[in-house]
Amino acid sequence: MKQGIFYGMKENLMIQFVYPDYELPQEYKDVINTIDHGDIVSSLCEDDELRKNADVVICHDWNGIQFSSFDKDRIYTLRTSKEDLFDRYKLLKGIISSSLRLNVVITDIEKFTEEDFKKYKEVLEYLSDVLKTCYAEGKSPQLNLLTDRMMLDGMNNCNAGVENITLAPNGKFYVCPAFYLSKECDGNEKSLDEVCQKGYSIGSLKEGLDIKNPQLYKLDHAPLCRKCDAYQCKRCIWLNRKTTLEVNTPSHEQCVVAHLERNASRNLLTNIRKYGAFLADKEIKGIEYLDPFDVLQK
Ligand code: SF4
Incomplete structure (x- = not known):
């Protein structure tokens, strides 16, 4: 610590x-x-x-x-x-x-x-x-x-991997606590130890921070999200990874x-x-879609 x-x-x-x-x-x-x-x-x-x-x-x-x-x-x-x-x-x-x-x-x-x-x-x-x-x-x-x-x-x-990183009790860095704690890895249940050793560590206190392809965590490398105006969205990197296998591609849900x-x-x-x-300078425009991917397809 x-x-x-x-x-x-x-x-x-x-x-x-x-x-x-x-x-x-x-x-x-x-x-x-x-x-x-x-x-x-x-x-x-x-x-x-x-x-x-x-x-x-x-x-x-x-x-x-x-x-x-x-x-x-x-x-x-x-x-x-x-x-x-x-x-x-x-x-x-x-x-x-x-x-x-x-x-x-x-x-x-x-x-x-x-x-x-x-x-x-x-x-x-x-x-x-x-x-x-x-x-x-x-x-x-x-x-x-x-x-x-x-x-x-x-x-x-959330900006995990860009503005936030997690240091776990094992002395290793993770993009966020979910990458450290989850027992699921590529859809298969694994023990916590296995995931910690294999999985998602992005460096350690000893070796320093080592995020592979760090640009992929940034908004400007998320083709759907960078044009979206659901500004409150968590844009959860863990959920992206879990559902689409890409950290910068969100799921429909x-x-x-x-x-x-x-x-x-x-x-x-x-x-x-x-x-x-209230909030006189703010406007949220009406839109016809619920998933930006539908708009992209058109
Ligand atoms: S709603 Fe979808 S496209 Fe918009 S920021 Fe969230 S994850 Fe990205």
Whole structure:
């Protein structure tokens, strides 16, 4: 960890620590506190103090969403499967209206079907109504799925492999935590050790960073994405790699989900303007497609 911090200082990087659920020994905390950093902590973390002061709290648990109290100055991230989201999205009302920001991360976008796209549109319409009510009451909470696109003038993607890299506990670098943690490699389930040794490492603290074809991670080398205006899209490199075997080529599912969010953001912007001059300089134009690949084919 000390070497990782030193590397971050040398390269002038902002460091974010992703914590385990158990409390770290004081010795670790002392090392972490030698540098300015961000804390990403699970809602299940046993370290109360850390959880209360975290920059981002990750919720893996919908039951927690129902019964927890939320801090209006804190950012929460909910990781959920699409099925759970479709079953329980109405529970998000409480957290949206009582926190600074909620990020919803759907962990199995690649499994969306045409039927799921319709359901997702309904979910977004419901959440849009929740936000509209908040705005009408003078509050301005953020929900990544709907409010990010309203505020953006250009792409704001994850940028893994370009602006962000992950240093794993094994001392190796990865494009993002998914490349380190996933047990799937080319569609076949492998052990974590196997994937770590074989798979996706892009260097180590010892040998330095070594990203093969680094240009492929950049927006200007992503032919579909560079012309797209779903600016809030994560443009998930891991999902691209998993679904199309190309880090710079997205799947149909990722694009349609992002465009449903984009279009719902457009409707939300129109609706909240009934209550005031919100984001007067922003405009999201109407479009006829949900997957930019369809336009490219024409
Ligand atoms: S919606 Fe598709 S084309 Fe647009 S940025 Fe996202 S992944 Fe790229």
